[in-house]
Amino acid sequence: MFVSRLKKSFSALLAGATALSLLLSVPIASEVSAASDAVVNLSAEKQVIRGFGGINHPAWIGDLTAAQRETAFGNGANQLGFSVLRIYVDENKNNWSRELDTAKAAIARGAIVFASPWNPPSDMTETFNHNGDTAAKRLRYDKYAAYAQHLNDFVTYMKNNGVDLYAISVQNEPDYAHTWTWWTPEEMLRFMKENAGSINCRVIAPESFSYLKNMSDPILNDPQALANMDILGAHLYGTQFSNFPYPLFKQKGTGKDLWMTEVYYPNSDNNSADRWPEALDVSYHINNAMVDGEFQAYVWWYIRRQYGPMKEDGTISKRGYNMAHFSKFVRPGYVRVDATKNPNTNIYVSAYKGGNKAVIVAINRGNSAASQSFTIQNGTASTVSSWLTDATRNLAAGSPISVSNGSFTAQLPAQSVTTFVADYTAGGSSSGTTYEAETGTTLTSAAAETVNAGYNGSGYVNFNASTGAAIQWNSLYCATAGTKNVKIRYALDTGTRNLDVLVNGTKVIANQAFAATGSWSAWGELTIQVPMNTETNTLKLVTTGTEGPNVDSITVTAQ
Numbered sequence: 001m002f003v004s005r006l007k008k009s010f011s012a013l014l015a016g017a018t019a020l021s022l023l024l025s026v027p028i029a030s031e032v033s034a035a036s037d038a039v040v041n042l043s044a045e046k047q048v049i050r051g052f053g054g055i056n057h058p059a060w061i062g063d064l065t066a067a068q069r070e071t072a073f074g075n076g077a078n079q080l081g082f083s084v085l086r087i088y089v090d091e092n093k094n095n096w097s098r099e100l101d102t103a104k105a106a107i108a109r110g111a112i113v114f115a116s117p118w119n120p121p122s123d124m125t126e127t128f129n130h131n132g133d134t135a136a137k138r139l140r141y142d143k144y145a146a147y148a149q150h151l152n153d154f155v156t157y158m159k160n161n162g163v164d165l166y167a168i169s170v171q172n173e174p175d176y177a178h179t180w181t182w183w184t185p186e187e188m189l190r191f192m193k194e195n196a197g198s199i200n201c202r203v204i205a206p207e208s209f210s211y212l213k214n215m216s217d218p219i220l221n222d223p224q225a226l227a228n229m230d231i232l233g234a235h236l237y238g239t240q241f242s243n244f245p246y247p248l249f250k251q252k253g254t255g256k257d258l259w260m261t262e263v264y265y266p267n268s269d270n271n272s273a274d275r276w277p278e279a280l281d282v283s284y285h286i287n288n289a290m291v292d293g294e295f296q297a298y299v300w301w302y303i304r305r306q307y308g309p310m311k312e313d314g315t316i317s318k319r320g321y322n323m324a325h326f327s328k329f330v331r332p333g334y335v336r337v338d339a340t341k342n343p344n345t346n347i348y349v350s351a352y353k354g355g356n357k358a359v360i361v362a363i364n365r366g367n368s369a370a371s372q373s374f375t376i377q378n379g380t381a382s383t384v385s386s387w388l389t390d391a392t393r394n395l396a397a398g399s400p401i402s403v404s405n406g407s408f409t410a411q412l413p414a415q416s417v418t419t420f421v422a423d424y425t426a427g428g429s430s431s432g433t434t435y436e437a438e439t440g441t442t443l444t445s446a447a448a449e450t451v452n453a454g455y456n457g458s459g460y461v462n463f464n465a466s467t468g469a470a471i472q473w474n475s476l477y478c479a480t481a482g483t484k485n486v487k488i489r490y491a492l493d494t495g496t497r498n499l500d501v502l503v504n505g506t507k508v509i510a511n512q513a514f515a516a517t518g519s520w521s522a523w524g525e526l527t528i529q530v531p532m533n534t535e536t537n538t539l540k541l542v543t544t545g546t547e548g549p550n551v552d553s554i555t556v557t558a559q
Helices: 066-073 093-108 141-160 185-194 213-220 223-227 247-252 280-291 318-327
Strands: 038-048 051-055 084-089 112-117 125-130 133-139 167-169 202-208 231-235 257-263 297-302 335-339 347-354 357-364 370-377 383-389 407-412 416-423 433-436 441-444 446-449 460-463 467-478 482-491 496-503 506-515 523-532 535-544 550-558
Touching (some): 066 093, 084 093, 141 167, 141 185, 213 223, 383 407, 446 467, 467 550
Parallel strands (some): 038 370, 051 084, 051 297
Antiparallel strands (some): 383 416, 441 467
16 A cells, blocks of 8 residues: 555556356256357355455545445445455554544444554664665564554454454555565564464455565465464555466465455556546456456455545446446355356456355456357356446446346447346256254254254254354365365354354364344355365364354355
8 A cells, every 4th residue: 555645656567367257047967068158167166255345544535424434335226335444553543543433334334344554653663774765664673572462452442442353464565665664575474473473363464565476475385474374465566467376375375365455456547537448447457356366355445536436526436336346246255156267359257156146247348349158057047137337337237138048148338347146046066065063063052953944954053152162063075185165054133243163173264253144044154265184074163252143054165
């Protein structure tokens, strides 16, 4: 991130691809799809999506108003549906209250909130010579523990004032710190090894300005530092699409999240938010981040700015509508599924599923309209709804499209983005295995029940204690080792419950949040990602201070 009066200059950005155009129904097993079809495989699960959003920064440009908070985090008509808010950790504790109002409003609308610092308190820093800049600033080496406590103090302050932070970063852009605090890769590694473990919140690192791997490779290659990092955060300023994939994270980051925590794209020109077709580059960039980068969150810079998703007058911009094609329909806990990335020239596709809905985002970057065919595998649907943004329309609803024999065809106008949504029923071959909560498990301060309706199997499990109650599945079979998606079917009337997740006796997720489903008979789904070994594994859910939701089952699939 940067101060509002400071412009970041990028080198030429992006030259890649992203997946576009799809939809659903179950094809006959022997059916052969044309080479130009966009094929969506609902059983081929990829990363779990945490959400889409941006930063609110009252210290630099003023707070969002009450109406602007509704526009940003509401998900009705003329709202963005953002589900992630980033906030600022001021070095001065007296200013922390400025973050509260918007953070509380975001949480009330179901968003998660995370925080990033630019500077430690001034008494913890010193100047040094950074490539000839003798006024450069760094954290004093004898203040690492004090700085960890400073971050803890912010977490505690926010929690005591109604904001339960999802995560906190060690440092915003440690490798682009012209007006804030520099960190070398070695300094970041030291802090992650020796101090990050004392922070009472999920920890994000290193938030490199351009996703430079020299900042994050040392963390991934050090077992202790990696254990203390929950989320690998990255910014994508000037990052080429070819550098979005991160093989080392795929190899070493099992059980960790990967978030894109800041960008604006393609520029920050004054009053550029409504330029068309330039704004179409926003959805194209998101698609590449999801498909090539396999990021789980996508976070814009300022939510309200003359080049942002919301203009200074509080209305949604063309750039914002491009983000909304994802943020309104790909909700937290949805899972990206495999889809033909570039089925035809200028056509790009990505696909997601969650809550028995399939979502396909299709982008036509060409100057001519295109007729695109979609084929859905391992799921059936009868109709597809669509929303379109182009030069003259903003999230305009289209007529329902019929799905026949597992396929449908849609017209993609020139220079447009279309989101397709369908209710689907799973079908075909599936690599997932479902395990009921009430059978084949060990229960601690928990009991099987049949009181509330809507469960599968012979019942569900009700936690009977607020701390330490547990369900352990004792025999989860995996043909191969690696990251697995675990879909938890649960019911919760109101509020949010937090559970620890242990795999083979090791805690892999702390305080996983379960949001309310609306009633004890309304069953929802939450997908998490955890590491598992070849053959037999155990998985345990443990309550942490609240009684917990009722749990019906889990379904384990390969990532």
